[in-house]
Amino acid sequence: MAPAEDDISIEEKRVYAGSAGRTDAYVATAAGTVRVSLSADKVGAFDMVSRDPARDVAVLACGDAPDLVAAATPGGLSVAAVADDPDFALVDDDPAVAVGAAGGREGVIVAREDGTVERVAFEECGAAVASTTGLGTVADPRAVDASLVAAADGVYRVTDGTLVDVGLDDARDAAGAGMPLAATGSGLYWLGNGWMTARERAADAVASDGDGHAMAVVDGDLLVHSGGSEWDGETWAVAELPVDETAVALGYGPGVSVAVTDAGTLCVDAGDGWRHQVVGVRDVNGVALAVVE
Template identity: 85%
Template sequence: MAVGTLARGLCPAAENGLPMAPAEDDISIDEKRVYAGSAGRTDAYVATGAGIVRVSLSADKIGAFDMVARDPARDVAVLARGDGTDLVVAAAPDGLSVAAVGDDPEFAFVDDDPAVAVGVASGRKGVIVARENGAIERVAFADDGVAIASTTRFGSVADPRAVDGALVAAADGVFRVGEDGLTDVGLDDARDVAGAGMPLAATGAGLYWLGNGWMTAREAAADAVAADGDGHAMAVVDGDLLVHSDASGEWGEETWAVAELPVDEAAVALGYGPGVSVAVTEAGTLCVDAGDGWRHQVVGVRDVNGVALAVVE
């Protein structure tokens, strides 16, 4: 079923006061160090109302986690910069907060304009930021640091909620960010978008993919969606976590299946890293799947707003 039309074309806990309850399938710290040395490390940054929690992952092995910023965060994105240092960018009530990816990230505010959502811009040319007042901007950073190099405003939307790639989710629909400004590409009550690969949208009426106009994947309230740009995607629809799996490139209803998390909690934030899927629940449990089923770790925070993954080594 097609919905609308496309207008013009179209991511030491104890010392920080966090509980250290282990996952049921947790492994020893020594084993984690050995595994990380061979499989590499990815850090998941979780934006919450209490601050930003970083969780170290090596494939589906969950390592140390700690609170790396104590200012409330509404969203978070990781900007990979090739030869330069990657950045973690957080949208916060007090503005845009930025830190360099590494062992000891130090977040600092680079402006004081309240932000509600942030995502990596197409072509990784900085980040797209949705401000509290509805303004949509692209913010680029200095090549050698976290200072803002330029800010470009594209227009404004009503009640922005999420940003991913060139897509913005807002109360009045989905918008595409282009050099000429914002283009309304349809739908209503958009709650989340995925701009990597096949464009996807989670709305109050359902989950949609972009075919000949917006096509319905599921008819029920959808609250979150994420994709890796390589055919893999997840979505939260009617409280269930759905996973897309279809090697032929189809995106219809039959290509989505309910995934059973290892905890009886609703997922609210979704993200992808190299070879891993991450879902964070409303109760503060991080779940990760590297292809062999879900593992989980309670990270001890609630009011979860978003998650983004950064490759560290």
């Protein structure tokens, strides 16, 4: 079992950010957005940085400028620059249910309550909106990642400024970095010659780092794909979290995997097993990681 955060000394906490760099995990919850500071698998301070209920969260990498955190909220799309004291502000008032980073100047892709999917671009990757472009509509959108949109009526891909239906049904999550993956009510799928079944049984969450590593929650179990070019069922293995809780939100940062549970525990693995910290929030809806230093 990985050591709990309580096993990390105060001295370690003081120097953790300087030893291996700092990555912030932004956790979307019904109570607001929580930021948790990480350095490799050490968990540092955590605090509520926005009290607006968050249905999803994404981080837009901006190169030389600070990264941008975007939260999908009932009040609209809320964004803030990654900083020690991020200042979230609504950039529109159209209720949002899911958001994903499209990359750089492409901005973010946002799914709205009514099923509308839009691309929102920002001026110089700041909080000012440069343009909003409609991409199409889906039934009951659930998640957005890169160019993929998961919805009740299947998986869609943003292609040439429009949504293209790429199949499946009851899609609950999708991962668009590297090999396209989909978590649906009937199983976990990867996109080969059409959608191929990796695991049967209901899948609720999936994430990938674009370099052959991925995680998924299938029938309550956390499955890990540790790399390589094969994606069938045998390439996935059950991972044992250090707590008897179910992961509901998954994410990747440089060299780290993060799983947040239904009980509000954040678990992080930097290659030497899982550490964990109780963050103290329930109703977790998503997690996204931003490099700080």
